[in-house]
Amino acid sequence: MNKKPILIGVTGGSGSGKTSVSRAIYDSFSDHAITMLEQDSYYKDQGHLPFDERMDINYDHPLAFDTDLLIDHLKRLMNYESVEKPVYDYVSHTRSSETILQEPKEVIILEGILILDDPRLRDLMDIKIYVDTDDDIRIIRRIKRDMQERGRTLDSVIDQYLSAVKPMYHQFIEPTKRYSDLIVPEGGENFVAIDLIKTKVRSILSREGKL
Numbered sequence: 001m002n003k004k005p006i007l008i009g010v011t012g013g014s015g016s017g018k019t020s021v022s023r024a025i026y027d028s029f030s031d032h033a034i035t036m037l038e039q040d041s042y043y044k045d046q047g048h049l050p051f052d053e054r055m056d057i058n059y060d061h062p063l064a065f066d067t068d069l070l071i072d073h074l075k076r077l078m079n080y081e082s083v084e085k086p087v088y089d090y091v092s093h094t095r096s097s098e099t100i101l102q103e104p105k106e107v108i109i110l111e112g113i114l115i116l117d118d119p120r121l122r123d124l125m126d127i128k129i130y131v132d133t134d135d136d137i138r139i140i141r142r143i144k145r146d147m148q149e150r151g152r153t154l155d156s157v158i159d160q161y162l163s164a165v166k167p168m169y170h171q172f173i174e175p176t177k178r179y180s181d182l183i184v185p186e187g188g189e190n191f192v193a194i195d196l197i198k199t200k201v202r203s204i205l206s207r208e209g210k211l
């Protein structure tokens with residue numbers, strides 16, 4: 001019998017609908033059984049740099065993340081241990097001083113743009129999902145979200161998109177599609193795909209007597 005939690009990875013470009021898909025899966029299980037972890041919480045702490053320099057960092061490159069810490073935390077959670085999860089602040093471009101106690105659960109959803117890039121992360125996952133949404137839809141969603149929620153101007157979103165988000169997507173994110181078990185077009189509105197994923201998770205949990 002499998003004695004470890006199930007890890008589901010949900011990836012795709014920024015604005016593809018990763019969070020919406022993850023939330024839809026999360027909402028169908030009771031929260032004592034499932035939890036969501038964002039790769040974004042594991043952006044490197046840049047608190048030692050002045051704000052102007054933090055603004056210029058390429059946040060779409062694999063090296064922007066503290067992947068060793070993320071792997072360490074995942075291994076602990078898979079071992080039924082709690083971790084102190086970092087909290088990331090997009091407005092100040094760095095980690096906040098607080099952390100959140102993350103308790104272990106039977107199902108962990110890990111969501112983020114580069115979670116399939118590192119083989120050590122891929123090896124930990126039971127189900128790998130790639131949310132595939134056209135570039136034009138993603139940039140429109142991102143403009144709205146970054147201006148409403150992340151304290152950005154229209155010009156800054158466009159500049160960042162052209163200089164980092166788009167090239168890094170094509171260099172690092174889109175190529176990880178080949179590692180996925182399932183490609184979900186259009187994200188959170190794809191109810192057929194989301195239902196299939198929920199059914200799969202339910203069947204694993206009930207087979208292992210965890211439901």
Ligand SMILES: Nc1ncnc2c1ncn2[C@@H]1O[C@H](COP(=O)(O)OP(=O)(O)O)[C@@H](O)[C@H]1O
Nearest residue numbers: 013014015016017018019020141145187188189
């Ligand atoms: N199907 C959709 N239609 C319209 N807006 C959407 C849809 N899916 C997501 N959004 C919006 O787009 C933004 C990005 O979606 P999100 O799920 O957070 O994507 P990601 O996590 O991949 O960046 C959010 O503001 C969300 O509300």
Ligand SMILES: Nc1ccn([C@@H]2O[C@H](COP(=O)(O)O)[C@@H](O)[C@H]2O)c(=O)n1
Nearest residue numbers: 013014015040059060090093094113165
């Ligand atoms: N300080 C930061 C850190 C990250 N970003 C952008 O966030 C994107 C990933 O988050 P999604 O929810 O959109 O997947 C990524 O594309 C980074 O460019 C940022 O703008 N500022």
